[in-house]
Amino acid sequence: MPIIVNVDVMMARRKMSLTELAEKVDLTLANLSILKTGKAKAIRFNTLEALCRALDCQPGDLLEYVPEEKQKTTTD
């Protein structure tokens, strides 16, 4: 998937734990884990809004587009 979710990066910058974030955005740990590990196929606008509010950032700070060819070269 060429969309990378940088929730873990933002969490580290804000020094916030997964449990703390889950409580703030009202998401289950399982769902937050899906998001963090990049397994998510879609994200609702209200979830994105809650994450931006909790982490005090913009959607662009959480989501990044990396073309698949570039992803392959970095993994190689």
Added chain:
Amino acid sequence: MHISYLRTLKGIVAFVYYASLVGMVGGALALIYAYFSPLEHLKFYINVPIRLGEEAVYGDRGFVVTTYNSYSSWLNFDCFDRSMFDEDAGLYWKNVICIFLGVSIIVMMLRQVKLILDTVGTINVFSTANVARIRVLGILLLMNNFDEPLCWFLIKNDVVALLQKHHAAYTLGSYGLPTLLSSSFFIGFLLFGLAEVIRSGLYLKEEQELTV
């Protein structure tokens, strides 16, 4: 009420499946035993699209062919001379292979139905495994349509040679290829469609589950 209906259905399918399995193995053993046993009188039946000119043909050395004419006839071969039977052992074994092939397809279909029914009532009912099973069921139903013409192709020359050897009058027919409207052929394709519907449903379910 629903659970008891499901349990009954599962029970019936499991019973028919195991009975067919036992029948298939038992039948195969009986046919092998009939061939290798020192019996002097041997009988075997073939269901083929052939019509005899008369109801019974009396050949050499006590060889008798009787028929029950219908769309496809049951030819009933009676060999009272073992050496006579040994001459036509090829036909006997080809017929055994054909019977085995037909029964195997049915047993495999029953197995797929049983495996699908076993998942009903569990969370695995809509799974990729069941999609694959429905596809296999469709393939087996399509194969079932070609079973008879294939067997006829396999044994036709032997049956004709045997009837000619005993100077029997006969008329040859053919099974023809199945048409799209023949029921099992149609159901086979329908199952492919159903498998695709369930597969896309599974995709939607997965997408829904992975939407945060």
